[in-house]
Amino acid sequence: xxxxxxxxxxxxxxxxxxxxxxxxxxxxxxxxxxxxxxxxxxxxxxxxxxxxxxxxxxxxxxxxx
Amino acid sequence: xxxxxxxxxxxxxxxxxxxxxxxxxxxxxxxxxxxxxxxxxxxxxxxxxxxxxxxxxxxxxxxxxxxxxxxxxxxxxxxxxxxxxxxxxxxxxxxxxxxxxxxxxxxxxxxxxxxxxxxxxxxxxxxxxxxxxxxxxxxxxxxxxxxxxxxxxxxxxxxxxxxxxxxxxxxxxxxxxxxxxxxxxxxxxxxxxxxxxxxxxxxxxxxxxxxxxxxxxxxxxxxxxxxxxxxxxxxxxxxxxxxxxxxxxxxxxxxxxxxxxxxxxxxxxxxxxxxxxxxxxxxxxxxxxxxxxxxxxxxxxxxxxxxxxxxxxxxxxxxxxxxxxxxxxxxxxxxx
Numbered sequence: 001x002x003x004x005x006x007x008x009x010x011x012x013x014x015x016x017x018x019x020x021x022x023x024x025x026x027x028x029x030x031x032x033x034x035x036x037x038x039x040x041x042x043x044x045x046x047x048x049x050x051x052x053x054x055x056x057x058x059x060x061x062x063x064x065x
Numbered sequence: 066x067x068x069x070x071x072x073x074x075x076x077x078x079x080x081x082x083x084x085x086x087x088x089x090x091x092x093x094x095x096x097x098x099x100x101x102x103x104x105x106x107x108x109x110x111x112x113x114x115x116x117x118x119x120x121x122x123x124x125x126x127x128x129x130x131x132x133x134x135x136x137x138x139x140x141x142x143x144x145x146x147x148x149x150x151x152x153x154x155x156x157x158x159x160x161x162x163x164x165x166x167x168x169x170x171x172x173x174x175x176x177x178x179x180x181x182x183x184x185x186x187x188x189x190x191x192x193x194x195x196x197x198x199x200x201x202x203x204x205x206x207x208x209x210x211x212x213x214x215x216x217x218x219x220x221x222x223x224x225x226x227x228x229x230x231x232x233x234x235x236x237x238x239x240x241x242x243x244x245x246x247x248x249x250x251x252x253x254x255x256x257x258x259x260x261x262x263x264x265x266x267x268x269x270x271x272x273x274x275x276x277x278x279x280x281x282x283x284x285x286x287x288x289x290x291x292x293x294x295x296x297x298x299x300x301x302x303x304x305x306x307x308x309x310x311x312x313x314x315x316x317x318x319x320x321x322x323x324x325x326x327x328x329x330x331x332x333x334x335x336x337x338x339x340x341x342x343x344x345x346x347x348x349x350x351x352x353x354x355x356x357x358x359x360x361x362x363x364x365x366x367x368x369x370x371x372x373x374x375x376x377x378x379x380x381x382x383x384x385x386x387x388x389x390x391x392x393x394x395x396x397x398x399x400x401x
Contacts, residue, residue, distance in 0.1 A: 017342050018393045024310075024341045025397070031269050031286070035222055044223060048168040049085065049127040052194070 068351060069107035071377035073100045078371025080122050080358045084129040087364035089146075091132055092377050095119035099134055100377075101146065104362065104369075107379060113144050115151050122163045126170035130194050133173050135161030141175045145196045153200040155190065158183045167220040167241075168268060170194050172205075174227060176218050185214025187229060187239075208244045216259055221285040222268040228285055230259030230273050238288055250288045253277045260316075261302040266363065272312055274303035280314050282340065294338045294345075302358045308365030309387070310340040310394075315356030315370055335359055335370050339391070346389065351378050 036046060045051055076095035083090055089110060090102045099113040099120060118137030125132045131152065135141045137160045143153040155175070163176040173192050179185035189206040193199075213233035220241065221228055227239040234253035239246050253259055257277035264271045270291065274280045280303040282292035294303075300316035317333045333352040338345050354373030361368045367381040 014393060017391060018396075020341050021393050021397055027291075032267075035267065035269060039223060042223070048223075052128045052169060 068349075068378040068380045071100070071102050071107050071109075071379060073102075073109055073112070074098075074375050074377070076119070076375055077354070077373045078357050078375065078377060079120060081360040081369050081371045081377060082123055082125055082132075083360055083362050083369070084125045085127050085363055086129065087362040087366060089125075089129065090360070090369055090377070090379065091123045091125055092369075092371055093120040093123045093134060094371075094375065096375075097136075099123055099132065099144070101132075102377070102379075104367070104379060105381075111146075111149050113142075113149055113151075115142055115154075116140065118160070121161065124165050124173075126166045126192070126194055127168065128170060128194055130196060131170075131192075133164045133166065133175075135164045135175055141173075141190075143173075143192070143200060148196075150196075152196060155202070157188070159185075163215075163217050165219045166192070167224040168222065169224070172220065172224065174218055174220065176215050176229070179210070179214035185210040187215055187218050187227060189227075189244075206244045208239055208246075212249075217262040217273075219262055219264060219271065220268065226285060228262065228271060230262045232256075232258045234259060234275060234277065236262075236273065236283060236288055238285070248288050250290075252281055252283060252288070252290055253279065260300060261358075263302075263304050263360075265305050266307050272303040272305050274300035274314065274316070276300070278316075280312065280338075282312070292340065292343050294343055296336060301356060304359045304361040304368065305340065306361045306365060306368065307363060309389075311346070312338050312340050313359045313361060313368055313370075314338065315359040317352075317355030317373075319355060319373075333372065333374075335368070342391065349380065352376065 074094040079093045081092045088104050090104050092100045097116050101110040116136040120136040122135040132144050139157045141155045141161050157177050159178040159180045161175050173190045175188045177186045187208040188204050213231040215229040218229035224241050227241045229237045234257045236252040238248040253275035254277035257275050259273050259275050261274040270284050276299040278296050280294040281290050298316050302315040304313045314336045334348040334350050337347040352372035356370050358371040369379045371377045
């Protein structure tokens, strides 16, 4: 009986975690899409840093030349 | 996880920051100089001298060209990382407790201290990431904290909001263009100072640490508290780990509040919690005093902590860390 109770508690815990994980992943999918659309609508690059890093590397190349 | 001990500060650490690539660590302390270190071996890359008081805060721009620092000498300084040259000094009426670059490095905010005759403020500057450029003196925006001073602040995704944590345990959301306060919420216990605010990689949510012994995960768009991490000690810092869904909390009772200091030596711990399940999953000991600052490597390879004991401890995560997975996480991955 104790074992049963333990199993049930454990099962509830696992279900609880599964719910939390699903909620989180659903929120992430939503927010990532919202931000992507908003960035596009505002004409902002999807990765705010990508262009900057490239510009910096080009600058270094010029110094080497 | 065998740590690398970085020895170079003589006083309590105040903030640690990794650059975007995770290969350089910047640290500030009450000893008036900023240190830069190679993350993989702990070798010191350089120091930045010029402040005349305890340094409270540092941040590095996303291209790893410049760092900004704020100090008890009422200044913010901008430095060229490679040459160590000071590029700019901005003066204030009071100490500067926090600085942060926006996601593209084009703006810098500074949180100023409240003192007799001066309210706490959040001041914004435009930054030119060209190290040869003349930096502007102009404060493009000043937010004055009439109610409770801000202790920490940062820029959200798309530089849309400025989010601030206050000494009264509330979090504010401001329009980053106009400075108008859009929202203010009692996120932590009333009158329990918010001691840290760090972003998720995409800046859509952040974690706050508080003296109320908890850390909270908050949605930047609506200030909804999504997760709470409960501990038994006042917290000074909290970080979100990329790659794995963990958070790292640092704090500890001040030496004065501890009856038997010797018995606790080396026992101040960084605590790891599962970000989504809110459960504690591990602790890392080592510091001889409270952890004042924790930082996660943006590439997810490790973390660093800075203590009241004057040490920076850098940890590279091992296989066990990456392998640690809950059953439901394994299942969810298989179903993708």
